[in-house]
Structure formats: structure tokens, C-alpha cells
Amino acid sequence: MNRVTKDLRSIDVDLPERNYESISVYTQTLGTIVVVVIANYYIIAPTLVVLLGFYAAHYFYINTTRDLKRLEALCKFRLQ
Numbered sequence: 152m153n154r155v156t157k158d159l160r161s162i163d164v165d166l167p168e169r170n171y172e173s174i175s176v177y178t179q180t181l182g183t184i185v186v187v188v189i190a191n192y193y194i195i196a197p198t199l200v201v202l203l204g205f206y207a208a209h210y211f212y213i214n215t216t217r218d219l220k221r222l223e224a225l226c227k228f229r230l231q
Contacts, residue, residue: 184198
């Protein structure tokens with residue numbers, strides 16, 4: 152019963168807090184980029200390159216993490 156209560160607490164309390172924090176960070180980042188672009192319009196191209204680099208790193212990280220978890224599960228399954 153305690154575990155279910157903890158899970159429900161995570162959904163009811165922690166998830167909205169994390170969602171708000173994520174939206175806040177994304178909004179602040181977008182606002183910073185907009186202000187910098189307005190102040191220095193020639194910074195648009197490097198910003199796009201950096202954003203594409205971040206996206207590529209994110210894509211690579213997600214795929215690598217997924218593969219490592221799959222390998223770890225496979226190794227644990229064979230040991231038992």
C-alpha cells in the first residue's frame with residue numbers, strides 16, 4: 152500500500168512541479184535567444200548550428216542509452 156501511495160504522490164505532486172520547471176527553463180532559454188538575436192542579428196546562423204549540434208548529441212545519447220540498457224538486460228538475463 153505504501154508503494155502505491157508513493158507512486159500517486161509522484162504523479163500528483165512531483166510531476167506538475169517538474170513540468171513547470173521544464174516549461175520555465177525552455178521559456179527562459181527561448182527568451183534569451185530572442186533577445187540575443189534582436190541585439191545581434193548576425194548571431195542567427197551560429198545559434199542554429201549550435202541548436203542542431205545539441206539535437207544531434209541528444210539523438211545520439213538517447214539511442215546509445217537505449218542500446219546500453221538493452222545490452223545490460225540481455226547480460227543479466229543470461230546470467231540467471
